[in-house]
Amino acid sequence: MSAAREDPIANAGEMRQPAAEQHGESGEADARAVLYRQRQNEVCQPRSVPYTRPAQQMRDDTAQNWNQAPEGERDQGIPDGRETTQSLQAARATDPQVNPEDKYQVERMIGNGSFGVVHEAVQKETGKRVAIKKVLQDPRYKNRELGIMLELSHPNIVFLFDYFYTESVREQERQRYLNLVMEFVPGTVHRVMRSYFKKYSQMPLKLIKIYAFQLCRALGYLHSMGVCHRDLKPHNLLVDLQTNVLKLCDFGSAKKLMPGEWSVAYICSRFYRAPELMLGANEYTTAIDIWSIGCVVGELLMGKPMFAGDTSVDQLVKIIQVLGTPTIEQMHAMNPNYTNVTFPNIRAADLSRVFPRNTPAVAIEFVTLFLRYDPKERIKPLEALGHEFFDDILNNPSPEIHVPENLLDFTKRELELMSDSCKQKLGIVQ
16 A cells, blocks of 8 residues: 655645545546547546446445435445455556646635635646646545536536546545546636626626526536536636636536436525425426526626525525415425415516616516426526527627627537527527
8 A cells, every 4th residue: 555645735725524425436437538538639647546447336326425415315335445445546556657636736726615625726737727626535435526527528518627536644544535627717607797796786788698698508418418417506607707608617516317316405505496495305307407597697687696595494485575476286396295385375576676677678588487486397498598588699799798709609419409499599500
């Protein structure tokens, strides 16, 4: 066994409550990572720790690290990890490459929390700026975030260049960390919004449309892969301040949803949490992300969260105050177990009074398409691209606000999923 090294990335910023949802690597994931790097001509060198599949088969991608996995999503009867750990240690001992963390110069910490820590760094050989997200790795489990990111390739989703493992000793205990090396994007939608509302009264409507269009593309692609993000909010939308390109990030809560599969309801940041989650639904769909889109776009228009409850119950009250009391049918659609529960009869508010006075009616109508009680009635992200809300950024781009060059560079997968009517509205030649 090789001696533990002091980890420079760990020391660059204090780790607070390190934990991550996790599920196990596989040979297939390895192969996908190599193919992605070849296709993207990526700058990072191959990781230094090759994988050997453990003798005991680890659980599928619904497994999580027991430190953070929600109660209902924890796996039981997982192997103790000894064979896995020994295989990885043996691989490291015979690996002639330079320590992977030595390839990067860590410059500053740009985020931390219960998930771990994120640093901005430079790839020494090329000078390429990257973001390195570091999470505690239990060797008994796969890492769900890694497995999902290896499968994703879309212009509006942050790209995973590489990943590697490091070790350190904390309080006389050897700890192992997974480092995800991703493209560095300097801004977030949250910071852009805060900046505009601090200096002015509103964000430019065309900028909101540019962000919303790319967000719909990202979610449409993600959902087509069977993946639900489960934590969509302005903080998790990265933006290049020069080009206005948006990229969805942070897949620490993401999960592949299977029909009929039990999933934890206590998920997603409260202000963006779909009502079925607050009603305790456990067999939800990717429609919870669609609700979050409506909350995000509404917030960009208003400059504050649409529904800002202090608790989950208060959050539901805030929603009802705007959308009105859900019908029995809508309650059943959200959670069949709540059909006998009654709420005070509250009429839906006049949305023109909820949003700022100068908010166009088409913008308000666009937001409401996502904020439907019945998950099946929420508009699909890719279909939303054909809404008239986006007409002016597609047909009359503003010289003051840069429109990303790849805004309409749809992938083959997107075009296959898009309806003919939506393609026609977008001017896509069949």
